[in-house]
Amino acid sequence: MSLAPAIRARGVVKRFGQTEVLTGIDLDAPRGEVTCLLGPSGSGKSTLLRCIALLEEATDGLIEIDGEPLGFALGPNGERMRLPAASIRQVRSKIGMVFQQFNLWPHMTALGNVSEALVTVRGMSRKDAEAKAMAELDKVGLAKRAGHYPSELSGGQQQRVAIARALALEPKIMLFDEPTSSLDPELTGEVLNVMRSLAGTGMTMLVVTHEIGFAASVGSKIVFLDHGKILVEGTPDTVFGKPRHPRIDQFLDTYLDRGAAGLL
Amino acid sequence: MTSLLGYVTGPDGLNILSGLINTIILWLVGSAFGAVIGFLIAVARRYGPRPLDLLLLGYVEVIRGTPFLVQAYLLYFGGPYLCAGFGETSVCLTLDPFAAGLLGLSIYGSAYYSELFRTGFDAIPRGHIEAATTVGLDRLQTLRRIILPEMTMLVLPSMVNMTILMLKETAVLSIISVKELKFQVDIIGNRDYAFVESFTILALVYWALVEICGALGRAAEARLSRYRFAHS
Numbered sequence: 001m002s003l004a005p006a007i008r009a010r011g012v013v014k015r016f017g018q019t020e021v022l023t024g025i026d027l028d029a030p031r032g033e034v035t036c037l038l039g040p041s042g043s044g045k046s047t048l049l050r051c052i053a054l055l056e057e058a059t060d061g062l063i064e065i066d067g068e069p070l071g072f073a074l075g076p077n078g079e080r081m082r083l084p085a086a087s088i089r090q091v092r093s094k095i096g097m098v099f100q101q102f103n104l105w106p107h108m109t110a111l112g113n114v115s116e117a118l119v120t121v122r123g124m125s126r127k128d129a130e131a132k133a134m135a136e137l138d139k140v141g142l143a144k145r146a147g148h149y150p151s152e153l154s155g156g157q158q159q160r161v162a163i164a165r166a167l168a169l170e171p172k173i174m175l176f177d178e179p180t181s182s183l184d185p186e187l188t189g190e191v192l193n194v195m196r197s198l199a200g201t202g203m204t205m206l207v208v209t210h211e212i213g214f215a216a217s218v219g220s221k222i223v224f225l226d227h228g229k230i231l232v233e234g235t236p237d238t239v240f241g242k243p244r245h246p247r248i249d250q251f252l253d254t255y256l257d258r259g260a261a262g263l264l
Numbered sequence: 265m266t267s268l269l270g271y272v273t274g275p276d277g278l279n280i281l282s283g284l285i286n287t288i289i290l291w292l293v294g295s296a297f298g299a300v301i302g303f304l305i306a307v308a309r310r311y312g313p314r315p316l317d318l319l320l321l322g323y324v325e326v327i328r329g330t331p332f333l334v335q336a337y338l339l340y341f342g343g344p345y346l347c348a349g350f351g352e353t354s355v356c357l358t359l360d361p362f363a364a365g366l367l368g369l370s371i372y373g374s375a376y377y378s379e380l381f382r383t384g385f386d387a388i389p390r391g392h393i394e395a396a397t398t399v400g401l402d403r404l405q406t407l408r409r410i411i412l413p414e415m416t417m418l419v420l421p422s423m424v425n426m427t428i429l430m431l432k433e434t435a436v437l438s439i440i441s442v443k444e445l446k447f448q449v450d451i452i453g454n455r456d457y458a459f460v461e462s463f464t465i466l467a468l469v470y471w472a473l474v475e476i477c478g479a480l481g482r483a484a485e486a487r488l489s490r491y492r493f494a495h496s
Binding site: 089104117 | 399
């Protein structure tokens with residue numbers, strides 16, 4: 001028996017008022033692999049990720065995490081019904097999320113940020129939680145910065161703390177929403193390195209990114225969105241190799257114009 | 265004619281001291297009640313149902329829209345006509361001056377404090393709350409662990425400002441015969457026709473209290489400054 005994909009989305013629609021941002025997305029993210037969501041701004045890739053993190057409620061469609069329905073399921077008469085809060089909490093605990101803006105809590109140190117949910121949500125003792133948080137910070141190379149507040153850390157360090165914060169809860173799937181878009185190239189590198197080594201441990205990752213080079217080298221599956229639907233999906237070779245979809249050609253051109261030819 | 269120092273050290277000194285103590289109690293307790301009620305109003309308006317939001321908006325608008333002087337008068341003199349019946353007995357809002365003054369200050373402060381907290385809520389980046397959601401904090405945990413501390417540092421300077429205003433509003437309570445500092449100073453002024461001396465004492469005392477409050481506020485801000493929002 002083959003296991004269900006880590007993430008399975010079927011017919012996901014998201015409307016904001018009259019605007020349809022996602023127009024019926026079917027997506028499978030395989031276990032233990034890195035799936036990269038690419039596409040121009042406004043293509044709906046971040047919205048899709050936020051629906052999978054349940055930060056947005058999809059207007060229609062169903063999402064399964066690790067074979068379990070997320071937020072909504074089909075009722076006995078085939079109608080889409082909302083699941084109880086306990087089920088949402090339980091499925092959500094399988095997901096870790098990393099944001100473009102890091103979103104560290106400014107009144108807590110790096111250690112406090114990472115240990116917070118271990119104490120508040122998981123009910124660990126402060127001592128155990130801090131030991132675990134310290135180990136997570138060590139994995140992202142920031143054990144020495146544990147006592148620093150976010151305002152005392154660089155953007156790259158903040159994002160690595162944010163990754164440690166998500167990993168401390170031992171999620172099965174990590175979602176990344178443009179994790180390096182607020183960083184300069186040097187800091188981008190240190191965050192991508194952490195993500196690369198995380199991928200090496202067999203973590204299932206779904207990454208919204210503009211880092212084509214990262215997607216091509218680390219991603220095992222590329223999903224290209226445009227205007228709220230999936231335009232092309234496949235391995236990096238089939239998506240980026242020739243013959244290419246003309247829309248992807250056009251998209252890549254903007255990167256080559258910026259001197260990133262060597263990355264591809 | 266008695267000198268400035270003469271009033272403070274003379275037989276009036278004890279009255280001035282008791283007025284000062286009452287002023288400080290009214291100020292601190294009124295501010296604390298005002299802040300707590302204001303916080304509850306802000307929370308209710310944010311998380312409660314829409315009709316409650318509108319009702320509380322009306323409360324805030326009425327309190328902010330009328331002078332504290334008028335509110336104190338209406339509460340003290342109008343309170344006894346505000347009665348609620350419980351079966352055979354009926355209870356009216358008849359309060360002694362001090363209780364009426366404290367209640368009035370708390371109500372007055374709550375409207376302003378609630379607006380401070382409301383803007384504080386709005387100023388917290390949505391992503392900080394989303395991050396709490398994704399690691400599994402529930403609403404109450406997010407409020408207690410993330411929103412409250414972040415809001416505290418955001419609204420602290422305005423809180424100090426408002427609390428300074430609360431001190432000076434206590435002077436109004438002398439008109440409903442609350443025996444606070446202004447009330448005691450009025451007695452001296454009227455008795456000796458020494459308004460300049462007595463009101464100079466009044467001004468200096470208020471100023472001293474404001475300076476203490478301001479210094480405490482600055483110390484708290486300095487302590488919290490390392491929590492300032494991080495930038496990439």
